[in-house]
Amino acid sequence: MTHPSTQRERVLITGGGAGIGAATAERCRADGYEPVVIDRVVNHVPGGIQADLSNTADTARALQQALAGGPITRLVNNVGVVVPADAEHQTLDEFDLAVALNLRCSLQCMQALLPGMKEAGFGRIVNMSSRAALGKELRTAYSATKAGLIGMTRVWALELGRHGVTANAIGPGPIRTELFDRANPPDAPRTRAIIESVPVKRVGTPDDVAHAVSYLLDARSGFVTGQVLYVCGGMTVGVAGV
Template identity: 40%
Template sequence: MSGQPPQQRIAIVTGAARGIGAAIALRLAQDGHAIALLDLRAADCAETAGLVEQAGRRALAVDCDVSDEEMVKAAIDEVASRLGPPTVLVNNAGVLKDRTLSNMTLDDWNLVVDVNLKSVFLTCRAVAPLMREARWGRIVNLSSIAALGVFGETNYSAAKAGVQGLTKTLAIELGAYGVTANVVAPGFVVTEMTRGVAASAGMTMDELSQLMLRDIVVGRTGEPDDIAQAVAFFADPRSSFVTGQVLYVAGGPRT
């Protein structure tokens, strides 16, 4: 039998300094969680931490390269000792290194797979014992519509498809402990990362948005709060009968 949600609600959000990660952190704070903000430089999380504290919740920013096994372990230990054992984990950290297959280097491949997929394995492995002990937990991993295939993103597409398979397996392994594991897969969302994509393609953000709108049936591009809303649903204690699912938040149907 699974346990009850802990009275002290602690959530970890990776890649929390800006964009989608910052929006998720704030939403979970508004929903009652203390927030551990993991990013390469804790100092970059100052603005997000301030918003969490304005929402009346504790915030802890931690330096962490989520692709580094020892740094992940140290970060989780710090969160547990300073905030309390985390029972919500949101893996949001990610990078892009787009090239066609013929131009992609092994370094391009390794960087993207390490940050987008290996990190999910490392953080889930580190947090799972705490969730099993609590007999309650929520894991929400961010994938992407790129998991379905995108030109010039073999590394990113492979990593994000891997996140989906990993998460479905976690749902099977951890379900008996009251732990759910689900995926939120964003479509096109306006962030600093997608602004970088536009710049690298020699386009303005408006031009890229107009191009992407061809496949978005609701007639607008996504915002970080759209993704935070989906994450909040999976993290909610009332979502205990939903696990192993992939939710495409993309403004249109996906398969």
């Protein structure tokens, strides 16, 4: 359903060209927003802005382009990279890349949009963390940066609430994207084991995550901030703190 009050309000979505980001952009359109997507590949994305978000200068250029049409008061920091490796073999270059995409880019985007949010007395920030922030093998760089993103989310919630700006994080569990399917063939024993470990006995979809993003972007969600919403089919039960 489209809400007249949100008609033509813009939402900046990083990494919105595919997977969870693309589903989020589509849900934002359905909710009556105008998504502004920044990604490395933006083919077939209406109004998409191409940029290498691991590069500070290119990110700044893309943000300037996005804001040329006026302030943007909703932000989805979705872009990220996994770089799997065991702790002994995680390279420093991989670690630096994870920091750049999973942490630095989120901070840079928030700082660029914040003046407009403060002037409007309203803002919604949703940071895409991961269930891996709680710990997962072969994820030193990924887990560290996704946990760091949760820490930043909490700080932003404390500092920005007085300006009408909320900041929350989402922690997806296993989500059926193209990348997931390539790494986990449907009939593989490992894939079946993953599904069996999920209490609801299925892998999530990008739409599952987009639905959670939609709630946190809504103007009516102003009393929810500094929280982590795990979209994981119950996998974090007994793992995450109460």
